[in-house]
Amino acid sequence: MKRETFFLKVAVFLIGLPVLAICIAVFPELIQAVNSNTEWPFPERFFIVFLYVTSFPFYFFLYQSFKLLRYIDENKAFSELTVKGLKTMKVCAFTISILYVSGIPIFHMMAVDPPVPLIATLIAFVSFMIAVFVAILQKLLKNAIDIKSENDLTI
Numbered sequence: 362m363k364r365e366t367f368f369l370k371v372a373v374f375l376i377g378l379p380v381l382a383i384c385i386a387v388f389p390e391l392i393q394a395v396n397s398n399t400e401w402p403f404p405e406r407f408f409i410v411f412l413y414v415t416s417f418p419f420y421f422f423l424y425q426s427f428k429l430l431r432y433i434d435e436n437k438a439f440s441e442l443t444v445k446g447l448k449t450m451k452v453c454a455f456t457i458s459i460l461y462v463s464g465i466p467i468f469h470m471m472a473v474d475p476p477v478p479l480i481a482t483l484i485a486f487v488s489f490m491i492a493v494f495v496a497i498l499q500k501l502l503k504n505a506i507d508i509k510s511e512n513d514l515t516i
Contacts, residue, residue, distance in 0.1 A: 366430045373430070377423050384416055407467060415460050422453040439506055447499035454492030461485035 391409050425446050432443050462485045468478045
């Protein structure tokens, strides 16, 4: 592993650990609490399923980030594989944003404490900003690859 990307790979790994810990330790406790109390209405059950569902695009985004760092290690940073990976990352980030924006009305319907919809809004906003940044990066990389291939053909 190259030193330049080692820190970033460790950072990607460390970003995924807290979410994995929550999925393994906290969510099963919530499921147990919901199943033991049959009076809980549908929205609370939806909330738990919602949290699990939103973790899938998050981890796929981290996986694509790790693949992108591996392409950089292999000197394939300016390739169509990288552009395709960035496109997938963009879709994952937009998916997270859309999921949280669509979940905000349900959080209000559940009459949860005000921080929960605020946190959902914050997550949606941050993931949208990440998606926009990745889209810009994808466009710039695609243009750079096109210019490079055009220059290779003229020489």
